[in-house]
Amino acid sequence: MCGPAAIPIMMAVATTVSAASAYKGAQAEKAAFKRNAEYDEQRAKDVNVRGGEEIFQQRLKQAQVRGTQTASLAARGVNLTTGSAFNILEDTDYISDMDVRTIASNTERDAWALRERAGANRMSAGAVDPSFVAATSLLGGAAKTYGAGKDAKLWGN
Numbered sequence: 001m002c003g004p005a006a007i008p009i010m011m012a013v014a015t016t017v018s019a020a021s022a023y024k025g026a027q028a029e030k031a032a033f034k035r036n037a038e039y040d041e042q043r044a045k046d047v048n049v050r051g052g053e054e055i056f057q058q059r060l061k062q063a064q065v066r067g068t069q070t071a072s073l074a075a076r077g078v079n080l081t082t083g084s085a086f087n088i089l090e091d092t093d094y095i096s097d098m099d100v101r102t103i104a105s106n107t108e109r110d111a112w113a114l115r116e117r118a119g120a121n122r123m124s125a126g127a128v129d130p131s132f133v134a135a136t137s138l139l140g141g142a143a144k145t146y147g148a149g150k151d152a153k154l155w156g157n
Contacts, residue, residue, distance in 0.1 A: 008146075008148050011141065011148050015140075015145060018137050019138045020134070026129070026134070031125075033121045036118075037119070041115065051111075055100050062096035073088070
């Protein structure tokens, strides 16, 4: 069997292993924050691209609807520059422009939220210090090891 002197030695070894594990865990946490920040930045760019595509599709839809309305009204011999026919075409343009503004606003808001989250992840990554985490673990373990040695009367109380 091991004597009382073995207790602080075993605690010191366990503390060292614990500190190494804490260091590796903090490194992994820091790396995860950085990866998440990069991922969110890429997603923000993607949101902007998809928003632009959606706006383009809305403009195409507007042109198609307006073209159909114009052709239908003109085929009936209606004057397109005044009155109800003119109002119909103007309303179509207005509603489509509102749709485009909504798409643009939603796109910008979604991209902004992702960029903000990326910034928060970068800040979190900067706040994680693997060396500090390991040092804290070592100091805590050293205090416990000293206490165990003191209880075993190894330090000459």
